Amino acid sequence: MIKEILPNFFQIRVPLPRNPLGHLNAYLIKSFEKNLLIDTGLNSPEAFEVLCHDLSEIGVELQMLTDILFTHFHIDHIGMIPRFKQLSKNHNLWIHHTEKELLSSIVKDFSNYLDSMKRFLEASDAPATLVNNLQKFHPAFFTPEAYEEIARTAHPLIDGQKISLGDYHFQVLWTPGHSPGHICLYEPYFKVLISGDHILPTITPHVSQFMADTNPLKDYLKSLRKVESLDVKLVLPAHEKSFMNLSERVKQLRNHHKQRLKEVLNHLSVESLSPYNLASKIQWNVNYKSWNNFPPFQKYLALGETMSHLTFLEKRGLVKRVFSHQKILYEI
Ligand SMILES: [Zn+2]
Ligand SMILES: [Zn+2]
Structure with missing residues (x-):
């Protein structure tokens, strides 16, 4: 399913088979020189078919994609990459440098x-x-090729970096917590925020710790503050539906974690x-x-x-x- 959010800016609903999240929202931004895809979906034939079909409807065949950016390294966002690689070699991959470093250390010794x-x-x-x-x-152990491809070839992004396509000028916002190198993309003129899995409209994004010497919940709460006061009309999440009440949703998420902390103490x-x-x-x-x-x-x-x-x-x-x-x- 395709939705034109703004001129040459599309949301594509990619199914996530056997996954309770149901679907991933990929975003395509078309311009004269470049075609950027944000997130892909799981490594499944069914999902790949939907994505290719919808891209083609928009007028962007797979070989015409110049850039693919990932909001973070989770498999529902990067999993499809090995399929792209088989059919097209024309695109650059982009991910925050922290995710690239993490994937590089993982693939070095699985x-x-x-x-x-x-x-x-x-x-x-x-x-x-x-x-x-x-x-x-x-x-993580189902599609090691996706990890390997990103570790080897992705260009590292940094906080504050600008990404311009046609009329759109995005700022990369590093928002660690849900994953260590999660990013959101903010377009200040059109007042849209591509929020990845950092902020979802009804599901509480997962914030977990599996590595010693990290404090992901502290990072996540700090990253909520980072986006809370942005001038945003529309939030474009990676799952569920687009929504408008960013600061209200941030308050709810903060409150959820406060309650959970209380529950733990109790x-x-x-x-x-x-x-x-x-x-x-x-x-x-x-x-x-x-x-x-x-x-x-x-x-x-x-x-x-x-x-x-x-x-x-x-x-x-x-x-x-x-x-x-x-x-x-x-x-x-
Ligand atoms: Zn995720
Ligand atoms: Zn996700």
């Missing part, structure tokens, strides 16, 4: 990446079934808990009867989200980490 994630899960008290099956349910005021046990007690906004019904990937995401909140509280001195029988427990 087994080390897997091991470090497993160690992190083990320390969080995740059960062996979850730890040992990580590569079976984690999408549980820890009763007893010391490992991150995994705490994750199983949190009220997640999902359609599963109980924690035991969560599929492995949902448990993994819930654990990452719990960790980001625990780390945020720990860095503020509100909870502390203790070791008991070789397990990490958090307490007040």
Whole structure:
């Protein structure tokens, strides 16, 4: 489905098969010299067919794409890249330099990446079934070619960089949190914000921690402040529908995390808990009867989200980490 947002500026709805998000919004900006695609979709034949069909309807065949930019490295945004590569060699890839560096270190040693994630899960008290099956349910291990292609060929973007096409002049806004090198694109004259997964209209973007020495929730809240007061008429997210009330939505998201932090503190005021046990007690906004019904990937995401909140509280001195029988427990 194609929607013309502004002249020569299109939103393309790309299906995400077997993914609860339903679809990805890719954006195409057409100009005399360049055709820029923002985000792609998963590596699926069905999604690729839709995207190629819609591009063709707009008058941009695959070979005519000159630039492909990714808001961040998640697989629903970059996964289709190996398919593009087979059919066209004319485009440049663009991603924030932090994502490029992250992907470069992952592809240099995929087994080390897997091991470090497993160690992190083990320390969080995740059960062996979850730890040992990580590569079976984690999408990062489904399309390593996409990671490799971006690590090898993408041009690195920096915060504040300008991207001009025809009448449009975008500013790159580095908004870490949902991923370390997430970016939004802001067009100040037309007052539009391509928000990627940083801000979605009803879903709360996932903010998780799977690497030691990071504080993604602190980054995310700071990145909310960065976009909150921009003069924006229309927000163009990577999932769900376009929306208008940016500052109101930012308030809701901030409030959601405040409530979740309170919930974590409430549980820890009763007893010391490992991150995994705490994750199983949190009220997640999902359609599963109980924690035991969560599929492995949902448990993994819930654990990452719990960790980001625990780390945020720990860095503020509100909870502390203790070791008991070789397990990490958090307490007040
Ligand atoms: Zn994402
Ligand atoms: Zn996404």
